[in-house]
Every structure is written in C-alpha cells, then in structure tokens.
Amino acid sequence: MSAYNFxxxxxxxxxxxxxxxLKAVAIPGYQVPFGSREMPLSYGWGTGxxxxxxxxxxxxxxxxxxxxxxxxxxxxxxxxxxxxxxxxVRTTTRTxxxxxxxxxxxxxxxxLAEGQIVVFQVPIPEPLRWLEPRETETRxxxxxxxxxxxxxxxxxxxxxxxxxxxxxxxxxxxxGRYIMRPSPIPKFxxxxxxxxxxxxxxxAGREKRIYAVPPFTSVRSLDFEDHPFTIERWDQTCALxxxxxxxxxxxxxxxxxxxxxVCSDTDFCERRRGR
Amino acid sequence: MxxxxxxxxxxxxxxxxxxxxxxxGGIQLPVLRGVDLAVYPGECVALTDPSGSGKSTLLxxxxxxxxPQRGRIVVSHDGRPVDMVVAAPRELLxxxxxxxxxxxxxxxxIPRVPTLEVVIDxxxxxxxxxxxxxxxxxxxxxxxRIPERLWSLSPVTFSGxxxxxxxxxxxxxxxxxxxxxxEPTARWRGAWRSSAPSxxxxxxxxxxxxx
Amino acid sequence: xxxDVPLLRARGVTRxxxxxxxxxxxxxxxxxxxxxxxxxxxxxGKTTLLGCLSGRLEPSAGTVxxxxxxGRVVDVLRMPEPALRKxxxxxxxxxxxxxxxxxxxxxxxxxxxxxxxxxxxxRHYGQIRSAAxxxxxxxxxxxxxxxxxxxxxxxxxxxRLQIARTLVxxxxxxxxxxxxxxxxxxxxxxxxxxxxxxxxxxGLSAIIVTHDLAVTRLLAHRLLVxxxxxxxxxxLTDQVLDDPQHPxxxxxxxxxxxx
Numbered sequence: 001m002s003a004y005n006f007x008x009x010x011x012x013x014x015x016x017x018x019x020x021x022l023k024a025v026a027i028p029g030y031q032v033p034f035g036s037r038e039m040p041l042s043y044g045w046g047t048g049x050x051x052x053x054x055x056x057x058x059x060x061x062x063x064x065x066x067x068x069x070x071x072x073x074x075x076x077x078x079x080x081x082x083x084x085x086x087x088x089v090r091t092t093t094r095t096x097x098x099x100x101x102x103x104x105x106x107x108x109x110x111x112l113a114e115g116q117i118v119v120f121q122v123p124i125p126e127p128l129r130w131l132e133p134r135e136t137e138t139r140x141x142x143x144x145x146x147x148x149x150x151x152x153x154x155x156x157x158x159x160x161x162x163x164x165x166x167x168x169x170x171x172x173x174x175x176g177r178y179i180m181r182p183s184p185i186p187k188f189x190x191x192x193x194x195x196x197x198x199x200x201x202x203x204a205g206r207e208k209r210i211y212a213v214p215p216f217t218s219v220r221s222l223d224f225e226d227h228p229f230t231i232e233r234w235d236q237t238c239a240l241x242x243x244x245x246x247x248x249x250x251x252x253x254x255x256x257x258x259x260x261x262v263c264s265d266t267d268f269c270e271r272r273r274g275r
Numbered sequence: 276m277x278x279x280x281x282x283x284x285x286x287x288x289x290x291x292x293x294x295x296x297x298x299x300g301g302i303q304l305p306v307l308r309g310v311d312l313a314v315y316p317g318e319c320v321a322l323t324d325p326s327g328s329g330k331s332t333l334l335x336x337x338x339x340x341x342x343p344q345r346g347r348i349v350v351s352h353d354g355r356p357v358d359m360v361v362a363a364p365r366e367l368l369x370x371x372x373x374x375x376x377x378x379x380x381x382x383x384x385i386p387r388v389p390t391l392e393v394v395i396d397x398x399x400x401x402x403x404x405x406x407x408x409x410x411x412x413x414x415x416x417x418x419x420r421i422p423e424r425l426w427s428l429s430p431v432t433f434s435g436x437x438x439x440x441x442x443x444x445x446x447x448x449x450x451x452x453x454x455x456x457x458e459p460t461a462r463w464r465g466a467w468r469s470s471a472p473s474x475x476x477x478x479x480x481x482x483x484x485x486x
Numbered sequence: 487x488x489x490d491v492p493l494l495r496a497r498g499v500t501r502x503x504x505x506x507x508x509x510x511x512x513x514x515x516x517x518x519x520x521x522x523x524x525x526x527x528x529x530x531g532k533t534t535l536l537g538c539l540s541g542r543l544e545p546s547a548g549t550v551x552x553x554x555x556x557g558r559v560v561d562v563l564r565m566p567e568p569a570l571r572k573x574x575x576x577x578x579x580x581x582x583x584x585x586x587x588x589x590x591x592x593x594x595x596x597x598x599x600x601x602x603x604x605x606x607x608x609r610h611y612g613q614i615r616s617a618a619x620x621x622x623x624x625x626x627x628x629x630x631x632x633x634x635x636x637x638x639x640x641x642x643x644x645x646r647l648q649i650a651r652t653l654v655x656x657x658x659x660x661x662x663x664x665x666x667x668x669x670x671x672x673x674x675x676x677x678x679x680x681x682x683x684x685x686x687x688x689g690l691s692a693i694i695v696t697h698d699l700a701v702t703r704l705l706a707h708r709l710l711v712x713x714x715x716x717x718x719x720x721x722l723t724d725q726v727l728d729d730p731q732h733p734x735x736x737x738x739x740x741x742x743x744x745x
Contacts, residue, residue, distance in 0.1 A: 131590070131592070140567075143568075144567075144568045144571060144572075146571070146575075146605065147605070148601050148602065148604040148605025148606070149601065149604075149605075151604040151608075151609070152590075152593055152597045152600070152601050152604060155593075155596070155597050155600060155604065155611060155614065155615075156593050156594060156597055158611055159594055159596060159597070159615075159633050160633075224609055224610060224611040225609050225610045225611075226610050226611050226612050227611050
C-alpha cells in the first residue's frame, strides 16, 4: 500500500464527514454543511463524492466507479485508481457485485439492493440557487418550506417551451419535506430514486454540502397536475444488446453522420450480451 | 311642530367655530358664535343669510368636515343619538354613509371616472351590489335630465350646471334621512333655476341666523 | 358594525436609530374596509412606522396586534418568524414604491402573479395561468403580456403588476409605501383610480404612506399627519385637509400647489 492513511483522509476528517452523513440520513434531503478538504483533484471533478466515499469505505468493500454510466472513462478510471492506491480494496465493474458505487451523472440500470451504497458527485447542491443567490435566504426558505419558487421555475419552462425543459438534475421532493437536486443525473433516472433499497449519498466538495436519501424513502419529481413528470424515451433499442427502456448514448460512427444508440450503462450492456 | 328639540332629526346646540390661521401669524376668525338649530323629520330648512355669514361653515360642521371648538351636533343614527363633535372617526364615517348626506357647491371631479360611477359611488361604499346601484343611478340621472350618452363620460367636460346635477344625483342616491345641500343651484343658469323647485325638495321653513 | 376588534391595533410604537427618533409613541386602530393615510415629509417617520407595523422593522417599544381570518388576535412583533412570513405572503400585501422591489424581474408576468398561489400549493398550470391572466385584466394590463418579462413593462405597468402580484391571495390588509411615487402624473391618476376601485371591490383595508396629499384625499378615509417621528394630527381625511388644526398641518396643506 502507500504512505497515506487508509482512504487518504485522516481519521478525524472521516469522523467529521461521517457525522455529517448521519445527520443527512436523519433528515432526508437536507443539505448538511461539512468541512470539505483539499483533495488531489480539482473542484468540479468529484471532490465531494470522493470525500464521502473515502469516509465510508472499509477494507472489505468492493468498489465500482462510473462516469456517465461507463467504468472506463477518464474520471472513473482516475478515481478508482486513487482508491485502490489508498485503500487496496477490491474493485469491480459489476453493479450487482459492488458494495459501494461512486457515480457521476447516472444511476446504474441494474436494480440496486439493500446494503449497497451509491455516492453521487454534486456540482451545485442548492435547488433554489437559480432564483435566490443569498445562502442566508435559501436556508430560511428550506427551513420554512417556502418552495413556491420551485414551481415558478417549472411554470416558466412550460410557458417558454410548452413543457418542462429541465432534462437533468431535475428537482425532487424528498420524504415529503425537502426539495433536493439529485445531481446531474438525467431525469430518466429520477424514478430510480424513489424507494430505492440502497443508501444514496450526495457530496458537493466545492459547495461543502452533504445530503442523503435513506433506503425506501419517497422521492417525487416536481410537476404540475396538468403537466405530469415524464422521462425520456427512444425509438431505438441498444445496437449492441437490444435493450429497450434504458438510457442510451448516441455515438457517431463515421464521417458520413452514421450513428448508433448504445446503453450508457456499460456494465448492464455487457451482462446482457453475456460477457 | 314642537320647538324643544326632543324629536329633532338634527339638533345643533351652542356651536362655536373659530379658525386659527397659524400660517398667517395666528390670526383668529370666529365664524360661528353659539349657533342653535333644530331640524325635524320631514322638514326642509334653508339657511339664507348673505355670503360670509357662516352658512357653509355650519353645514360643514354638521357633516364633521369642520371641527367646532364648542357645542353639540346631535343626529339620530341607527336609532341612537350621536354627537358629531365628539364621535370617533369610525362612527362619523358610518353616519356619513347612512344618515347624513352632503352635496357640496362644486362637484369634485376625478378624471377618468364616468358619471354613472360617480353617482353610484356612495351606494357602493355602503355595500350595495353593483346592479342595484346602477339601476338607481340611471333612474336619478334620467330624472335630473342628464342625457344618457353622457353617463359613460367623465363629468370633467360638463357645464357647471350639468356637473352640479350630477353632484345632486350623487347626494340623493343614498337615501339619507338628512341631506345637506350647500348652494345647490348656485351654478345653474336661466331655465334651470326656475325649474329648481321641482327638482330639489320644497322648503317648508326658512331659517335665519339671529342678529 | 364590523365587531369591536379592529383589524390592526398599534400602541406606543417607537423606533430609535441610535439616539435619533424614527417614530415615537404612535398608536392607531384600523378597521376592515378602511384606508388609513399616513402623511408627512421626508424624515417624518412615516416609512419607519410602516416598517414597524408590517413586522419588517423591530420597534424599540410598542405593540402591534393583527386579527387573523379565524378571529384570533396575534402579536405581530412577537410572532415566530415562520408565521410572520406566512402572514406576509397571504393575508397581507405590500406595495413598494419602486415596483422592482416587489417583483421578480427574471420571470414572466404570469409567474409573478402566480407565485403566491404556487407557494400556497396550487399545482395546476392551466388554472394558475388563467388566474394570472384574470388579474392582469383587473389591473388593466393587456392580457397578451402574461408571458412577457416585467423589464419590458413601463413603470406604471410594473406598479400595476406589483399590485396584482400582491392582491392575488386577496389579503385583507395592504401596506403601501408611496405607491405613486416616481410615476408620471397621468400614470398616477390611472393607478389611483385602480386602487380606489380595488379597495372598494375587494373590501381591502390599507395603510398608505405618502407625502402627496392628493393621493390621500382620493384614497384614504382617515389620516395621520406625522412630523419629526410623532403624530401631530389625526382625523377624517377631508376634515384634516379642509380644517387643519395643527400649525404643521396647516403649513402642509397650504403648501400644495394649486394648478
């Protein structure tokens, strides 16, 4: 192993972050401030997610890291390598074999199970920030459930585009109380948040906030009665495995504009193909 | 008619009103000095002294537009006596709404407000529904011979006589038991003046201030 | 009448800024359907008073009580903040002098008007929008402009939009701070006319702070004249303006230019 402490962070820091996580789990959807540390990667590259993972990971964990659904993108590779170097834990690309999954921009297609933890990388945790720049004011609005403005945002979208234009990081109401940003996952993945058997943790390093959705918690995407929440749909199926009803990436294959649609979740696609 | 004031609709006793002009060195203008007046139900009383003798002041004091220094002004409001000199503003407003009406010498014109709206305003302030108020307003305007084509226009361009007839309509519409008319026909000319007696209540008694 | 309990009752409202007097020992009662004008020149304390009455400024002394829709009387100055904020969004309205202070400039007119409804739980886009369109009509804004941004509105229209935004929940008490300040004269006239009609049609109570006596004559039933933080005269509007007793009131009234 290395000369670093297990998982890079010192024990006091881990303790502090775990306390924040406990608070977050106790109040689903509520943003808990924490003392975000300097990490060996820049802001915007997942420092929050890495700190959360580093605080909960143990020697017996099996870690999976994905970015946009794939295990082999640059970010995912770097972060996985970081944890191998500082913890020596086993890693996997298989969702069903991981105990701890750190993700950016997707929730795996394979259904999660009780006992699994998913850590999301969050750029902007505050759903009301689009309207209210003052932190003092947004905190009050959350405390007093003054969420009228959130529907104003949706109203504006419908007025301007005829439908809600937000395609990712779609705001949700957690446990009937707090409004939360689920990180830039596509709205396609929002239904997976609802009553998920896994523990979902969210870390924002630059903004210094941690929040959580405990297992089997209700998570509802905001909408209007006459404009209900809908997810993306494709006419095509995956060119590699034939799956329908999954989130797909569009890949340009040649200079003539040829393209194909494939599963964004690489592990899911591989397993369907029997690899 | 008895003269002891017991069943008077309006009773004024020992009314004193002096104006103190602070902006002009504090000079004092005593206008009313111990005025007594009783008006009984069904009566019409005319104040006929020459200009400057305080007729308007008395009327305005009765309406609580002017504040007397001394005396009583008692009206029967909702079956109880109310002294306009000491009553609270809220009560004065109620008296004005339901018991005492006032027609000033000049119509105060708010630009843009149509004549019909001006006329029904007191009823609306009293809470009467719009349709009823409009019906009564139209009837009164017709009776005072304001042409229908003028009803939707603001009175700002009307002649003095027309404006004052609008003013009268506004004064009469409320059905107040006591109505104060301040020089109601002063701006009327010619034929209108001679027909005035048929359009304003006939006056049963004339009252003059004593020497 | 409307019961013996006033809608708003203030006693001994006092507010110091350091050693300077903002307002001192002001008391008033406001009944349903009444409009109270507070007039004075700059520095008279009228804006301070309005702030204290609406719970936005903390007075140094005094009490302010408000009778809610359910009949209960609450102490405005000692209410928990969540309750006060909720009150300010539902049963109270505030019209600022500068409409930009009372509007969200980054969202459409319809969203501005509909926000309070959404804050109260309205969840049907079509209904919210038609309520907004309806209110735009009531404040004489072209209904076609429901999807436009307030920045594209004239100042008079912005002011009327602010009024629509605050009246959509049919508050029983509206605080207005110089509602016609800064507007062209013809625009002022139109706005005052609108306010007059809305006050009558909706049975609103209002406290209007202004330095413009013509505004009070048109809108207010009663008047408080303030100077140096204190009330120097009060009474029916026409009485105070036609028969002013206090030297300062006489000065104020005689200073108004007659065209």
